[in-house]
Amino acid sequence: MESIIFIAPPAAGKGTQAKMLCEAYQIPHISTGDLLRGASLVDDERGKYIKKQISSGAFVSDDIILELLEERLQQKDCNNGYILDGFPRNIEQAIAYENILRKLNKKLGIVIYLDVKKELACKRIEGRVICPLCGSVYNTIIEEAQPKEDGICDHCGNKLVKRADDNSETFGLRYDTYLEKTQPLIDYYDSKNVLYRVSSVNSKDDTFKEISSFLEGSSKL
Numbered sequence: 001m002e003s004i005i006f007i008a009p010p011a012a013g014k015g016t017q018a019k020m021l022c023e024a025y026q027i028p029h030i031s032t033g034d035l036l037r038g039a040s041l042v043d044d045e046r047g048k049y050i051k052k053q054i055s056s057g058a059f060v061s062d063d064i065i066l067e068l069l070e071e072r073l074q075q076k077d078c079n080n081g082y083i084l085d086g087f088p089r090n091i092e093q094a095i096a097y098e099n100i101l102r103k104l105n106k107k108l109g110i111v112i113y114l115d116v117k118k119e120l121a122c123k124r125i126e127g128r129v130i131c132p133l134c135g136s137v138y139n140t141i142i143e144e145a146q147p148k149e150d151g152i153c154d155h156c157g158n159k160l161v162k163r164a165d166d167n168s169e170t171f172g173l174r175y176d177t178y179l180e181k182t183q184p185l186i187d188y189y190d191s192k193n194v195l196y197r198v199s200s201v202n203s204k205d206d207t208f209k210e211i212s213s214f215l216e217g218s219s220k221l
């Protein structure tokens, strides 16, 4: 299977869709946010810096992201495709990624642009809770996304938590950074003929069906 990149504003549902696709196609889900949250737990200068950037809604430096990502992509489970969630976030990262791909003899694959209006994304942020253990995402406000048992992960039974950067203030900053830095990637990948646009206004299952039927029809599997 070809690799998939997700581009989307914060809370468009890219983490949820990425996770569903990984389960369906048995490929790894690589979220740079998750890699960074892991690295932020290390009690050193780098860990402290990452924590500060994430909690203020600012980007972490490209050098750190690229180092973590290159290391992850060399693991065996990435040999038959993977889903990138949260990367690239700017043109510089996209160009550096293509250099990494050349070095590792991998192809660019498909880019899925998941679009959502700011108001809906903000509502999703307010209610979003995640499982810190398996990364599953739920929403306390959106009925279809609630966990079966309040505050508990359906998949692994772990306690759900709210992300430190999921508040309306940090969301505003993350959204503005997305518009300035990440949105130009849409034209960048469109010009390479690898972009597929999906609107994320429907339920997660409908959005998943739309993406899956595109993948199945496009002979990218």
Ligand code: AMP
Pocket (backbone or CB within 6 Å): 010, 031, 032, 033, 034, 036, 053, 054, 055, 057, 058, 059, 060, 061, 065, 085, 086, 087, 088, 089, 093, 165, 174
């Ligand atoms: P996410 O889980 O994708 O929403 O990412 C959470 C936070 O991690 C972002 O708000 C950034 O601070 C940081 N981050 C994740 N991926 C990247 C990236 N590719 N480049 C820079 N910062 C990132």
